[in-house]
Structure formats: structure tokens, C-alpha cells
Amino acid sequence: MNDIPKLVKSNQEQAIASWVNYLNQLRIDDLLSSFSQQDENLLNAFTSIDEAIRKIDLEVVTANRGGQHGMHGFIAEIAEVGISNARQQILGQESDYQWVNNNGPVDLLRSGVEIQQKFVAAGFSLGALTEHLKKYPDFVQNGGKYQIPADHFEVIKKLYSMPPEEAGKLLSRSSDGPSFKDWQRIEAFFQEGSIAIEALEPSTLNYHEVQRGVYESTMAAEETSLLSTDQSLRDNAFQESLPNLKEGATVTLAAAVIEGGTAFVLAVVAKRREGKLFREFSEQDWLDIAGETGFSFVKGGVRGLSIYALTNFTATSAAAASSIVTAAFGIAEQANKLRHGEIDELEFIENSELVALEAAVSALSSFAGQALIPVPVLGAVIGNTVGTIMYRAVASALSKREADLIERYFGEQRLLDEQLTAEYQELIEKLDQGMSDYLGLLERAFSPDVQVALIGSVELARALDVPVDEILDSDEKVHAYFLD
Incomplete structure (x- = not known):
């Protein structure tokens, strides 16, 4: 063939x-699937934030848990769980933080790792760590971690790595920043050897962000950040598609x-x-x-x-x-x-x-x-x-x-189309002329000039085939219509 x-x-x-x-x-399907999954990720992340806010409001603030000086510690624990899980979920990953909430040696669990969180203003929270380790001396040896405010951790890390000569020259002795005395306190803490710096880790939050009256704006800012991350992920998915x-x-x-x-x-x-x-x-x-x-x-x-x-x-x-x-x-x-x-x-x-x-x-x-x-x-x-x-x-x-038959049929159809087109055009022209005459009659019938309007009304009536005896085209008919 x-x-x-x-x-x-x-x-x-x-x-x-x-x-x-x-x-x-395939690329389009992957993009739509990615968007659908990201919708779910965003919902899960916002749910974590909302649950954290609800727990803080009901279980901490309303219950006045911890009192005036200790409330922010419980706020920090719940906020850490909500924000950390939300940041994982917005990326499509499983949440790994859990609030223990039993007033024991462990405040948080993260993928099986025990965490004790300390948010104390004095001494960058180090004194609170020492007190906890006295009560639970095996905490670090058993793999536990101490978590402190992110801003405290940054200062500790900076001062810990600073040589004595540099510390004496650079550190301010005023209240605007860390002082030489702060450096000495941190140096003494780690020289004691009870807790190594590796046992410390920063929270996702700074100390001031978990205070009563402030945590609402902290959580709102986190939601804004989650939206920004979500949009960035969607933009990346679109570019990849x-x-x-x-x-x-x-x-x-x-x-x-x-x-x-x-x-x-x-x-x-x-x-x-x-x-x-x-x-x-x-x-x-x-x-x-x-x-x-x-x-x-x-x-x-x-x-x-x-x-x-x-x-x-x-x-x-x-x-x-x-x-x-x-x-x-x-x-x-x-x-x-x-x-x-x-x-x-x-x-x-x-x-x-x-x-x-x-x-x-x-x-x-x-x-x-x-x-x-x-x-x-x-x-x-x-x-x-x-x-x-x-x-x-x-x-x-x-x-x-x-x-040949098909060709002849096409020819006949062509001739018929030309004939119908001509007839159609003729009808359109007649219709245009009739419409023009009709509009002229209407214009005269409704003219502001009374005499023109009377004559126009008579012409319009005749054009519309109104019976002659009903048309008021003389004084006698007008008088008879209105007076008799």
C-alpha cells in the first residue's frame, strides 16, 4: 500500500x-497540585497560630498563670510551639513541637528531644539554667536542651567567643549594651563547666516578644510572615512550571x-x-x-x-x-x-x-x-x-x-447565495427608506410648532392607515370631537 x-x-x-x-x-498538573497542597499548608500553619493564641488567652492570661512575673514564661512556651510548628507546616513538613505542660523538668518536646525553656531578664537567663540543673542534674546528660530568648542567645554567643583583651577594649560600661561585667559573668558561667554552650539553643522569639500585651502583635507579625513565605513558595512553583x-x-x-x-x-x-x-x-x-x-x-x-x-x-x-x-x-x-x-x-x-x-x-x-x-x-x-x-x-x-456533481452543486449554491444577497440588499434599502419617511412623520407630528404638529399628526395618521372619518383634518371635525 x-x-x-x-x-x-x-x-x-x-x-x-x-x-x-x-x-x-504534566507541568500544569504539577503546578495545580502544588497550589492545592500549599492551600492546605497555609491552612494548617494558620491553625497552629490560632490554637496557640487561644491557649495563651484561655490557659495563661485569663487564668493568670505564673502571675505578673512568670506569665511570660508560659506565653513563650505556647508561642514557641505554635510558631515553630506553623513554620514547618507552611513548608509542607510535619509539626515537631509539643507542649508538655506538666510543670516538670521538661517544657517542650521536639522530635523526641526534651527542652527546658527559660525566659528570664536577669543574667541573660543563665541563672535560671543553673537552678534547673541543680534540681535535675542529669537533664543535659540525658540529651536535654536549654532554650533561651533569641536575643539573649546572640549576646551570650558573641561574648563567649570574645577574648579578654578584646572584651576589655570594646565592651561598653554603660547600660546601652553588654558590659565587661556581662562578659565576666558569662565567662565564669561556662568555666564552671556544668553546662556547655552546645546545650543551649535560641528560641524563635526574643524576650520582649512574649510579654503580656505584646504577644498579640508578635503572633500577628508571624501570620504576615507566613503569608509572605506562602507567596514566595507559590511564585517558585509557578516559575518551575x-x-x-x-x-x-x-x-x-x-x-x-x-x-x-x-x-x-x-x-x-x-x-x-x-x-x-x-x-x-x-x-x-x-x-x-x-x-x-x-x-x-x-x-x-x-x-x-x-x-x-x-x-x-x-x-x-x-x-x-x-x-x-x-x-x-x-x-x-x-x-x-x-x-x-x-x-x-x-x-x-x-x-x-x-x-x-x-x-x-x-x-x-x-x-x-x-x-x-x-x-x-x-x-x-x-x-x-x-x-x-x-x-x-x-x-x-x-x-x-x-x-462533477459536487462541483455543480457548489456552483448552484454560489449562484443562489448571490441572488439571495441581492434580494436581501434590496429589502434593506426599502426598509431604510421606509424608516426614514416614518421618522420624518414623527418629527413633524411632535414639532414644537403647533401648526406643523397638526399637519404632521394628520400625515402620520394617514400613513398608519387610520380611517379617514376619524382623522381630525378640518375645523369642523375638531369642533365636533371636542365640543359635541
């Missing part, structure tokens, strides 16, 4: 288009290999159909095969890149994009034949029309096949095969007489 090579090429072209469409759809050079290069190379490979197989099959065995292929035969393969390799690359660009940067479906590229190649081939005198201008037009028609049939068939068989590539190939075979069967089944 002579149409088999054309059908194979057509299927290969639509298969590439369907594959590109599948890649594009955009077409990119790497994927475009992959499509280009794959399309080139597929089309080149198809051309190689078809060229070899064509030679075999001539009756030649593989061992009988001459050097020229292999040169012909290589030339056809190389040309198709280039065409495939151009096709893949063009389809990828059309489907991603214009509102064009993959099947339509493939048909556009196929039609462009076909018409370019006909143009080349015209330049070399192989066909005349009429044949060029007719062949180009046929190329465009076949490309359109291929696109429509692939689109329908993909809709009926929603399997990537397979649906497009099956649809293209069925549609192309049906088109060729119908085209070849028409005899000259049937084609």
Missing part, C-alpha cells in the same frame, strides 16, 4: 505533538531522533521493496538512506522545537501546532518544486491546498482520538490513523462524475 509510509510519518508527527502536549500537561530551555532541548533532540529513525526505517524498507537484500545495498544506496535520515533528523528537530514553542508561547494545541508545522514543510516543498519548474502555479496552489487539508484532517483526527482514548500518545496515534484512512477512503471513492 503506497499510503503506508505517509501514514507512518503522519503518526510519528502526531505522536511527537501528543508527547509534547503530555509534557506540558514554566517551559524551560532544558525541556525544549530534550523535546528537540527526541523529535529529531524519532523522525530520523522513522525515515531510516522507511528508506531501508523502500530499498528492500525494490528486491535488494541488505548485502546487496550499494554505496549509493546507503548514501541515499543517510541523506534521507539526516534531512529528517533536522526536520524532526525543527518540528519538535516549533511544536514546543507554539504550545507554550501561543494559544495553540499540540495537534494544531503539529499540523501547522507539517503544512509549512509541505508547502515549502511545493514552493521548491515550483522554483525548479517541476510544477506550474496552478499545481502549486492545488498541491498546497491538499497539503493543508491533509494536515488539518490529521490534527482533527488526533484531537478526537486523544479525547476518546485519554492515553498519552496512543490516543493521538490511533485517532490520526483512523481519521487519515477514512479521509483517503472517501477521497479515493469519489468518481469523476460524483466530483
Whole structure:
């Protein structure tokens, strides 16, 4: 069957288009899935913040837990849990903080790690750590961690690493910042050796952020920060969903290999159909095969890149994009034949029309096949095969007489269309003229000039076929109508 090579090429072209469409759809699906997941992440994060606020309000502030001097410590524990979990959840990770709330040696649990939190203004919370370690001497040895305000930790870390000479020169002796005395206190604390600096860690919060009357603004600021993080994650997901050079290069190379490979197989099959065995292929035969393969390799690359660009940067479906590229190649081939005198201008037009028609049939068939068989590539190939075979069967089944009948029918329809167009235009002109006359009558009938209005009213009544005896067109009729 002579149409088999054309059908194979057509299927290969639509298969590439369907594959590109599948890649594009994967990126879109991933983006929508990412947005949906991020909606859930944001909801979970805000829920953690809301639960923390509710616990602080009801279990700490309303209950006056800890009193005036100790309330902020409980606020800090609950806020640490709510904020830390929210920051994990906004990233789609599991929450790992738990509030122990039993007034024991452990305030918080983080993925199994025991944490004692101390928020004390005096001595950067170090004195409170010493008191806790006296009561629970095995706390650090058992893997426990001490958590202090973030601003306290920064000062401790800075002073801990500062040599004595530098501390004596740089540290202020005023109340505006850490003093040399603070350095001495921190130095003495760690020289004692009960607690190493590695046992300390910073809270997510500063000391002043968990005070009564302040924690509301702290939690509100955290919600704003979560929204900013959420938007950044969505922006990143969107950027990752955009077409990119790497994927475009992959499509280009794959399309080139597929089309080149198809051309190689078809060229070899064509030679075999001539009756030649593989061992009988001459050097020229292999040169012909290589030339056809190389040309198709280039065409495939151009096709893949063009389809990828059309489907991603214009509102064009993959099947339509493939048909556009196929039609462009076909018409370019006909143009080349015209330049070399192989066909005349009429044949060029007719062949180009046929190329465009076949490309359109291929696109429509692939689109329908993909809709009926929603399997990537397979649906497009099956649809293209069925549609192309049906088109060729119908085209070849028409005899000259049937084609002449269709042509005559088209001619009659053309004449009828011209006749109806002329009649339609004539009716429109009559309607325009009648409307113009009617509007003129209305203008005179409702003129501010009484005399003109009277005459206009009579003309309007006559135009509307009002009976003559009912038209007030004389003084006698007017008097009789109003006075009798």
C-alpha cells in the first residue's frame, strides 16, 4: 500500500505533538497540585497560630498563670510551639513541637528531644539554667536542651567567643549594651563547666516578644510572615512550571531522533521493496538512506522545537501546532518544486491546498482520538490513523462524475447565495427608506410648532392607515370631537 509510509510519518508527527502536549500537561498538573497542597499548608500553619493564641488567652492570661512575673514564661512556651510548628507546616513538613505542660523538668518536646525553656531578664537567663540543673542534674546528660530568648542567645554567643583583651577594649560600661561585667559573668558561667554552650539553643522569639500585651502583635507579625513565605513558595512553583530551555532541548533532540529513525526505517524498507537484500545495498544506496535520515533528523528537530514553542508561547494545541508545522514543510516543498519548474502555479496552489487539508484532517483526527482514548500518545496515534484512512477512503471513492456533481452543486449554491444577497440588499434599502419617511412623520407630528404638529399628526395618521372619518383634518371635525 503506497499510503503506508505517509501514514507512518503522519503518526510519528502526531505522536511527537501528543508527547509534547503530555509534557506540558504534566507541568500544569504539577503546578495545580502544588497550589492545592500549599492551600492546605497555609491552612494548617494558620491553625497552629490560632490554637496557640487561644491557649495563651484561655490557659495563661485569663487564668493568670505564673502571675505578673512568670506569665511570660508560659506565653513563650505556647508561642514557641505554635510558631515553630506553623513554620514547618507552611513548608509542607510535619509539626515537631509539643507542649508538655506538666510543670516538670521538661517544657517542650521536639522530635523526641526534651527542652527546658527559660525566659528570664536577669543574667541573660543563665541563672535560671543553673537552678534547673541543680534540681535535675542529669537533664543535659540525658540529651536535654536549654532554650533561651533569641536575643539573649546572640549576646551570650558573641561574648563567649570574645577574648579578654578584646572584651576589655570594646565592651561598653554603660547600660546601652553588654558590659565587661556581662562578659565576666558569662565567662565564669561556662568555666564552671556544668553546662556547655552546645546545650543551649535560641528560641524563635526574643524576650520582649512574649510579654503580656505584646504577644498579640508578635503572633500577628508571624501570620504576615507566613503569608509572605506562602507567596514566595507559590511564585517558585509557578516559575518551575514554566517551559524551560532544558525541556525544549530534550523535546528537540527526541523529535529529531524519532523522525530520523522513522525515515531510516522507511528508506531501508523502500530499498528492500525494490528486491535488494541488505548485502546487496550499494554505496549509493546507503548514501541515499543517510541523506534521507539526516534531512529528517533536522526536520524532526525543527518540528519538535516549533511544536514546543507554539504550545507554550501561543494559544495553540499540540495537534494544531503539529499540523501547522507539517503544512509549512509541505508547502515549502511545493514552493521548491515550483522554483525548479517541476510544477506550474496552478499545481502549486492545488498541491498546497491538499497539503493543508491533509494536515488539518490529521490534527482533527488526533484531537478526537486523544479525547476518546485519554492515553498519552496512543490516543493521538490511533485517532490520526483512523481519521487519515477514512479521509483517503472517501477521497479515493469519489468518481469523476460524483466530483462533477459536487462541483455543480457548489456552483448552484454560489449562484443562489448571490441572488439571495441581492434580494436581501434590496429589502434593506426599502426598509431604510421606509424608516426614514416614518421618522420624518414623527418629527413633524411632535414639532414644537403647533401648526406643523397638526399637519404632521394628520400625515402620520394617514400613513398608519387610520380611517379617514376619524382623522381630525378640518375645523369642523375638531369642533365636533371636542365640543359635541
